Amino acid sequence: MLELQIDFDSSIGLISCYFANWAAKRYDNISRLTPEDIDPFLCTHINFAFGKVLESLVIAPYEEDDLKGWTADSKGMYERVLKLKEANPDLRVLLSVGGWTHASRGFNEVSKSAANM
Numbered sequence: 001m002l003e004l005q006i007d008f009d010s011s012i013g014l015i016s017c018y019f020a021n022w023a024a025k026r027y028d029n030i031s032r033l034t035p036e037d038i039d040p041f042l043c044t045h046i047n048f049a050f051g052k053v054l055e056s057l058v059i060a061p062y063e064e065d066d067l068k069g070w071t072a073d074s075k076g077m078y079e080r081v082l083k084l085k086e087a088n089p090d091l092r093v094l095l096s097v098g099g100w101t102h103a104s105r106g107f108n109e110v111s112k113s114a115a116n117m
Helices: 021-025 077-082 107-111
Strands: 004-009 014-020 045-053 059-061 092-097
Touching: 014 021, 021 045, 045 077, 045 107, 077 092
Parallel strands: 014 045, 045 092
Antiparallel strands: 004 014, 045 059
């Protein structure tokens, strides 16, 4: 199963795709999906999973390779997904914050005050 979920809302012409970082880490070539495998014209929006809320209420990368690749000269997942905008400048890339293992940590604190947002 590929980790690129597509939702289409015909009333507003929005095609939202969901890309999960771990899809690129699969060992078998059939189910592995990297940012470079995504057609930049397939979606109007890509939701990247995931970011997390730190105790300091700062949003941070969830995975070590989101900001930087595993080698000194490789790009991080965020940059690799954002590179799709070079081919399609109208593509919108969003960061999904949270996730199943994140639970509600940080969200209650952030929502207590407009100054925290």
